[in-house]
Amino acid sequence: MKVINVVSKESVSEFLNFPKLLFNKDENYIRPLDQDIENVFDSKKNKFFKLGECERFLFKNDEGKTVGKIAVFINKKYKQDQPTGGIGFFDCVDNQEAANFIFDFAKDWLQQKGMEAMDGPINFGERDKFWGLLIEGFSEPLYAMNYNPPYYKSLFENYGFQIYFNQLCFGRKIHDPVARNFLEMHQRISRNENITAKPLQLKSLEKFARDFTSVYNQAWASHGEGKQLTELQTLKMFKTLKPVINEHISWFVYENEKPIAMWMNIPDLNQWIKFFNGKFGILYKLLFLIIKKFSKNKKMVGLVFGIIPEWQRKGIDGFMIWEGTRHFQKTTDFEDYEMQWIGDFNPKMIRIAENLETKVTRKLATYRYLFDETKEFKRQEIL
Incomplete structure (x- = not known):
């Protein structure tokens, strides 16, 4: 597998265009604005570069065909029980071996930075955009919300990722x-x-x-x-x-x-x-x-x-x-009303959503992978 650091104009274009190839037959897929994604990786526009670092990569097979991509980052503001890095903007063909290679690469990158775990898919920024893996409710995504095919859940969980917290969206008919x-x-x-x-x-x-x-x-x-x-x-x-x-x-x-x-x-x-x-x-x-x-x-x-x-x-x-x-x-x-996601660690806000007479419309998940498998895995604490 060949790894390409996304820095050139051509590699940036490939990074942005690759998901469209995976979703070309998916009527619910809505391509995010390129500028919204590029702003994440622009140190002049993303304040989190002052608190950490971020790189993104493409992965090509022996035939030179792109099979996956990912962003890897550390953020000093992201305080956890153990030093925890992040991965985001993950996309991959339906192949566990290719996904494992990508996850291993991200793990190695983060370990070199002193990290002991990785969360994903998350954003190198605030939680209001590009956060979580869609695991239920594969309808058209809301603006700046992650969307992925159902098989991504298996790619993450087969590698060893566990759900750190679920993200629930609630909605109703107007x-x-x-x-x-x-x-x-x-x-x-x-x-x-x-x-x-x-x-x-x-x-x-x-x-x-x-x-x-x-x-x-x-x-x-x-x-x-x-x-x-x-x-x-x-x-x-x-x-x-x-x-x-x-x-x-x-x-x-x-x-x-x-x-x-x-x-x-x-x-x-x-x-x-x-x-x-x-x-x-x-x-x-x-x-x-x-x-x-x-x-x-x-x-x-x-x-x-x-x-x-x-x-x-x-x-x-x-x-x-x-x-x-x-x-x-x-x-x-x-005709339709849908709320941005609420973490299952926040029962107070969930009760407010339920009081609006809403139903769960989709579920995303924030996954965590501990590098030391002997350590106890703990879910996000309830607020």
Whole structure:
């Protein structure tokens, strides 16, 4: 097997194009944007290069045909019981011998860096993109979500990888009836004249960024692995999302003028970019605007749902859900709702998803492989 370090223009192109050859008969495959993948490997755009290092490789058989690829990396911010590296952007033909060679290569690379385990497939970055192996629910992936054929599960597990944690996505039909208890919550909370619900408005983006930050930091930042957000960080995120924000589907709840809850949703970008074959240059950006205007997007994605502690378990969730749902049922073309993945180590967030009357739509897994097989394998601790 020949190993090629992906540094040349030709090897980068091969790295990006190889998955398409594997999925050319899979109607559910949506090619990620090339720029989203390349940004991961750009030290000027990916802040994690300040905390670690990353390389990517192609693997060719004796006939010179590409049979697999992988990225291997270490991240000092990725704190685990033992020094643990990562592998990601793995793709391989349905051949265990080829997969074992790739995994062995990654293991050797990481051992030379002092690692004692490897997790994968994960991203050299945050968990919101390209994280996990799809093991159930092989439907069209959400934007920046990993997608792979079913046989990858066997390639990982036959090598010795074990599930570190499962990643669950929850969804529902937009026009399915809302639970009676939600309607009762809405009716009860509506009697309180101090409580109001408002959709996000682009003309007041800075205000809603402040409100989002306030609710998020109270609801989630102190829970588990949550991080405090600054208003500047949130505003930057909102400005990035601005071209795709739909004002009908993100909702905030206030007690007088104090933000106490938020439900942030956006259209699924994959429903538009699936026509682009990974490209997003100037012409494709113009095409995006045209498609966005004239093509009905039928799927919306749940990003964040939060209620400040003093208003939790008091019916605000039902109030906000029915306020938002009855509005966008009438004003949008969305038919399906799906939330970004939630780790099975986070039962609190899973309960919130279930309270939205959702069902598990797909399952991904984060795998771990301990280099010393005599050591005890431990799953991610429950928060």
